[in-house]
Amino acid sequence: MDVSNLQVIKASGEKVQFSIDRVAESLKRSGANNKLINSTLESLKKELYDGITTKEIYTRAFSLLKKGNNTSASKYKLKTAIYELGPTGFPFEKFIAALLNHSGYKTETGKIYQGKCVTHEIDVEAKSDTKLILIECKFHNAGKNSDVKIPLYIDSRIRDIKNFRKNNNHKLELEEAWVVTNTRFTADAIQYGKCSNLKLLSWDYPKGQGLKDRIDRLGLYPITVSTLLSEREKNFLLSRDIVLCQDLINDKFYLDQLEVHNPRKKRILKEMEELCKN
Structure with a gap:
């Protein structure tokens, strides 16, 4: 599909020209490898239409990334993760x-x-x-x-x-x-x-x-970027001043308080460590 003339709608309601290069750049920033970036872009192109919202594009790209690489998906959702620090601010x-x-x-x-x-x-x-x-x-x-x-x-x-x-x-x-x-x-x-x-x-x-x-x-990502923690678990951690992924690595006993079983605990901590590698 030729996407060069597509108009997309931003969260503000403004219509702008779609840029596949900007999507590619955001995928690259997530740390995804070239193979995953190219497959994500090809799948995404098939689902684009004139007037699609940037939120819909993000949601679909995030879903595709998550299937390929959890850590890349976490980094890709950084902007949304910061919104999740609200609504009180x-x-x-x-x-x-x-x-x-x-x-x-x-x-x-x-x-x-x-x-x-x-x-x-x-x-x-x-x-x-x-x-x-x-x-x-x-x-x-x-x-x-x-x-x-x-x-x-x-x-x-x-x-x-x-x-x-x-x-x-x-x-x-x-x-x-x-x-x-x-x-x-x-x-x-x-x-x-x-x-x-x-x-x-x-x-x-x-x-x-x-x-x-x-x-x-x-590599100072907010805890809300995690694709493995539930919303309840994130809110529990935030209420105890565990704001960064690095904080959870340092205070992993909070996962025991949340009664996270060992296999899942290992996966969560591995995700945290991958995010903090930068």
Whole structure:
């Protein structure tokens, strides 16, 4: 089937030109070998039609990958796995804190900071011996991006905190403020972030340094990518601050608390180890 002229519908409702190359690239990022990528693409082409949603394409590609390689399927579902950290957004904050922990920072979530005018609850505080970073996390469902109002609002809060701190003695200087989202920023939001020295981090921004790139490069996948754990088991683990696959490897006794039998336990831990290899 010639798929070059197909229109697909994104989660936002926008119609865009279908790109087989983008699908191939996402399959490649999952670590699938060329044989599995080619067979998945050939099977997928037979089921495409004009007006198909990107969600349908993802669901079918995921199903095909899962038959061929569980670990690749887990990596392929990364974006969906981050959505599964919702809907409250709090597990997403814990996930961002966990990423920074593995980069050498000490983190706390829900920290209260005094501003010149009012107090502020900050989603994630990250500290090193010489550096303080304050991070606000904006969790959205599929199809909703973070517009300029978000960095505008957060910038005003950071300024209030800085105005208070400059008149008081603090060991650590507030060097950076971040805004992190699981979706994308609009062009205006990115422009404001650059102008105001706010560091923006989204699914694919900055280019080559977005969430998906960092997670793939470091192998720091959220527990929700697992194709072997049930939803109940994932929620149990998240409630006990097991946010990363690496956390479960370190605290595997939680699988005993879940009464996971040994053969399945071995398969789950093998999946976790394969995901963390990066």
